[in-house]
Amino acid sequence: MHLNPYGEDAVRLALSLVADPPSSASALAARCVSAEVAIERPATASDLSAISAYLDDWLAVVDAPSAGARAERLNALLCDTAAYPRLTDHAGSGWHIHYREPDQSLSSLLATLISVGTALHLSGRGMHRLGRCAAADCGQPFADFSRTGIQKYCSHACGNRDAVRRHRARAETVKMP
Known part of the structure; x- marks a missing residue:
């Protein structure tokens, strides 16, 4: 069985590259290998630069103010990056x-x-899922x-910190006369 490399794993890779950008082409290649991306050509410094610029555009999809704007921004990325579907071995x-x-x-x-x-993540799970x-x-x-x-929240740690912050704020409000 061949697993679909498009979907959740690709979105997780994008988040990983945004949260902890690789510092070199070899670090980018290593991150791709660890994400099980089949690398067919060597990573270069221009790949590192190009994927950084692409991720800035991808973050505009994350930050879109509405589902329509999100779709519009993602459609522009799809137009620039995707080709017609094709079978390959x-x-x-x-x-x-x-x-x-x-x-x-x-980078491409x-x-x-x-x-x-x-696109698969948003269309399959909901446009609000970024x-x-x-x-x-x-x-x-x-x-x-x-x-x-x-x-x-991005993580359980952030959710927990925010819950503690809200709890302490309520406790301070109750203490005040």
Whole structure:
């Protein structure tokens, strides 16, 4: 069975690259390998620069003020990065679908994976399933993969810190005469 590389894993990779940007082309390649992205061409300094610029555009999708704006911004990324779907057995690992041109640079391949993965995530789970952490001191982007679809924080730690902050604020309010 060949797993679909588009979808949740691609969105998780985007979040990882935003939260902890790789400092070199080799670090970018290592991150891709650890995310099980099949690298067909060596990572270069221009890949590192290009994926950084792409992720700035992807964050505009995260920060969109409405579902319509989010779709518009993501459609622009899809237009720039995705190709018509095609069957391939490029790695001899079984036939599967690609939404990209063959022989792309690593940055182009990542942009395609992330754009299509984000589109699948939003269309399959809901257009509200991307956001910024609600903790006042954080603001990290997150993707909501939860069953309920009501995630507000990037991590349990931020959610817990915010809950403690709210609890202490209520306790102070009760103490005041």
